[in-house]
Amino acid sequence: MVCIAFIGLGVMGYPMAGHLAKAGFDVRVWNRTTAKAEQWANEYPGKACKTVSEAVEGADLVMTCVGADKDLLEVFEGHDGIIANAPQGAILIDHTTASSGVAERLAAAAALRNQAFIDAPVSGGQQGAENGKLTVMCGGSEAAFTKAKPVMDHYGRAVNLMGPVGSGQKTKMVNQIAIAGLVQGLSEALHFAEQAGLDARKVVDVISKGAAQSWQMENRSGTMIDGEFEHGFAVDWMRKDLGICLDEARRNGSRLPVAALVDQFYGDVQQMGGNRWDTSSLIQRLRRK
Structure with missing residues (x-):
């Protein structure tokens, strides 16, 4: 039986790990908040572990879905981290939306232990994770991807290799740049x-x-009209993602005037107290008197 460690049980990781457990894999989970891991283990067949090192020991695949670059470095590096404790030959798959630079750094460190690394950010939100219909954008070797794809297929409806390590994160950046413009355009139109x-x-x-049709129009226009935003992908997370996009743009010479402006608009929403509102809440700043 394939043994999988899943690190990070937020709104995305919790159901993703659940799909793997229901598929019959031997799943061990770890979360910074131990109670969340224990809750998961009570709901799904699998084991809650108290440390990262315990979770990844003997694992064939290690999945991570945490917050940002700093969180990745905490769980991957160091004496108790993933790289030091996962076995040689393990495939490390990171579903966090993070920078391409941290993906390249972790891949290089993993290679020294004969471990493969795939950066695999996802799109589809909490609903996509719960329904097992995420889009997964991968960066890594063809060999590692071929082995890992059948596992990721249990929560992804579109799992694609975009190129070498870092390509998954850069593809996710393209996704977020496109969404930022679409949501602002829809907000202005409504x-x-x-x-x-x-x-x-x-x-x-x-x-x-x-x-004019778009996913945002089909899935968010109704709640935007009603002024309902207590759902979906939080403004705080979008600002984090757009910050990653703008940093990468400075490195590669891209010009992102609309994305930079929308990032500022999300800052206005945060000042309105909308940190955890859905990204479609951009319309609220236009409604202010």
């Missing part, structure tokens, strides 16, 4: 409809059949 005295729902019903 705000304009409201100000013009139109029935915004009727407008969406019409224009969603044409070139």
